[in-house]
Every structure is written in C-alpha cells, then in structure tokens.
Amino acid sequence: MREKVNFTSAGVQCAAWHYPGTNGGCLVMTGGFGVTKEPGTDRFAERFAAAGFSVLAFDHRYFGESGGEPRQLARVRDQLADWRAAIEFAKTLPGVERVGIWAFSLPGGYIVQLAAEDLGVSAAIAQSANVDGPTVTRHASRYQVPSSALRLLGRSLLDVVGGWFGRPPRLVDLAGPTGTVALLNTPDALLGNGILNPGNIYPEWEQTIAARSVLPAAMYRPAKYAPDARCPILYVVCKDDKSALAAPTLKAAATTPKAEVLQVPGNHYAPFTNAHEEVVEAELAFLTRNLVASRTPQAQ
Numbered sequence: 001m002r003e004k005v006n007f008t009s010a011g012v013q014c015a016a017w018h019y020p021g022t023n024g025g026c027l028v029m030t031g032g033f034g035v036t037k038e039p040g041t042d043r044f045a046e047r048f049a050a051a052g053f054s055v056l057a058f059d060h061r062y063f064g065e066s067g068g069e070p071r072q073l074a075r076v077r078d079q080l081a082d083w084r085a086a087i088e089f090a091k092t093l094p095g096v097e098r099v100g101i102w103a104f105s106l107p108g109g110y111i112v113q114l115a116a117e118d119l120g121v122s123a124a125i126a127q128s129a130n131v132d133g134p135t136v137t138r139h140a141s142r143y144q145v146p147s148s149a150l151r152l153l154g155r156s157l158l159d160v161v162g163g164w165f166g167r168p169p170r171l172v173d174l175a176g177p178t179g180t181v182a183l184l185n186t187p188d189a190l191l192g193n194g195i196l197n198p199g200n201i202y203p204e205w206e207q208t209i210a211a212r213s214v215l216p217a218a219m220y221r222p223a224k225y226a227p228d229a230r231c232p233i234l235y236v237v238c239k240d241d242k243s244a245l246a247a248p249t250l251k252a253a254a255t256t257p258k259a260e261v262l263q264v265p266g267n268h269y270a271p272f273t274n275a276h277e278e279v280v281e282a283e284l285a286f287l288t289r290n291l292v293a294s295r296t297p298q299a300q
Helices: 036-048 076-090 108-114 132-141 146-164 189-196 209-219 222-228 246-255 276-295
Strands: 002-007 012-019 025-029 052-056 098-106 121-128 170-174 182-184 208-210 233-238 259-262
Touching: 002 076, 002 098, 012 036, 012 076, 012 108, 025 076, 025 276, 036 052, 036 121, 036 276, 052 076, 052 170, 076 098, 076 121, 098 276, 108 182, 108 222, 121 189, 121 276, 132 222, 132 246, 170 189, 170 209, 170 233, 222 246, 222 259, 233 246, 233 276, 246 259, 259 276
Parallel strands: 025 052, 025 098, 098 121, 121 233, 170 182, 233 259
Antiparallel strands: 002 012, 012 052, 170 208
16 A cells, blocks of 8 residues: 655655555655656556565656646756655655665666765665766757757757746657657657556656756766765666667766666666566565665674
C-alpha cells in the first residue's frame, strides 16, 4: 500500500507517494525530464517496495500534483533543490535508517551531482542517465531538420524573454517526429509515451515542457561531479540509447570512485521493457548491499 504525502521545497508543496518499507532503506525517486512520478516510477517503486524498501516517489515543483507556478517549467537548479528537500524529508519517514536515490534520463544526471554533495546519501542509481548535455544535444540534433531546430531555438528564446515579463510558458512537446518542434526527436524518445503510458493509463500526465527549460538543460553537464561522488553509484547504461548516450555515462563511471556499471542491450527505455527484469534484479542487489547489508554490525 502507498500513501500520498507532501513536503516543502523553497516554500512550494511537492507531492509524493510514500511506500512504507521494512528493512530500513528508503529510495527517493523521480521520473525523467518532464515525466511525472506515476509513469516514471510506478513499475520500479512497486518492485523495490515488495523487497522491503521504503520509497518516496515525488513530482518536481510545477509538475504533476506538486504546486508552483508557472506550470511545466523545469529549471535544473529548482529541481535539484526539490531533490535535496525530498532527501531530508525521507530521513524523517518511519523506520528509515539509510537513504538512496534513483532517477533516469536528465534527472539521472542529477543523481551524479547529488551523490557528490554532503546529503547523507548511501547509494545512488543513475539509469539511462544524461550526464553530458552538450554532447547529447549535438547527437540529438542529427534527428532534427534545420527549420525545426531554428523554431525550437526561437521558441525557447521568446519564452525566456516572456518569463522576464511574467508571461505564461510557451510549451513544446517532450518528443516528436523529425521536422516537428519538440524537446527530443530521437527514435527512442518517440517510444516514450507508449512505454511509460501504455493505453493512456496516466491521462493526467501532460507531456509538454516550457520552452525556456530547453537551453539550460542542454548545457547541464553533471559528469563533472562524478569524481567527487561520496557514495556508490550504479550506472545502468543502455547500449543503443539515442537520447542519453552510453559513451558519456561510461566515461563518467570510469571517474566515479565507487562505481558499478550494468550495460544492457536496447534503447533509452530498455529498463522498462526487454531489460526490465535484469535491471530490477541488479538494482535490488545493489540497494541491498548498500542500504541493508551495511546495517548489520560487524562482529567484535
């Protein structure tokens, strides 16, 4: 059973699902960039909870059931602040002794930065993570045509200016075919709705993002924090990922002091489809070693 809870981040109420656990470990989770907590975490959270872990799966401010205006605005700095608030809140949940963090896609990159901060995190999972925005953006541009790329840039700049004057965001779709204006036009991005939202089981999920969010995200490069990671990080890397890319993540993992790497065949969403069982089993084993097994006192 899960229950709705809320915590405050910079005065904004963030909504979350809390799955009570029994083993002392708690995993804080979000979905991908612009992906709300249900389509982004349900399948994994249910498995973690069934294994005895407490889970706190939350929506960033301006998204889903969380508060704040304007809606659909994804600022990296704000979302990182929400993560820090969520981690602190998780520590107050009943029975929680150790906290881990999990996310995929661009928020998977947040995992690397947060793991390098003094937040008391014991384990981190970066799944299909975007750790190098400039490199990923250059690669993604291969699936754009010049006219749509210019329209996306123009809409982003106009939205930035509009934001200065308090105007509502100009929205772009999270994914769209080549030639359309969207956050991503990559082949696997187009699969996202069908995989995360099969049969439209999450009709409340608004699959758009404020255009002013695009350029800062494209410049975000959390791989630079990898050498300073304070806790073990499991990197789940999809070999054929066209949206986050395997190579930058493997490079970041090579500089992470306590890195583990699981490579699976398939695209950006392989952990939700053909590789799901392999990924879940590896993540549970990693969490057990770092959030549960380490709780046992060593013999004197």
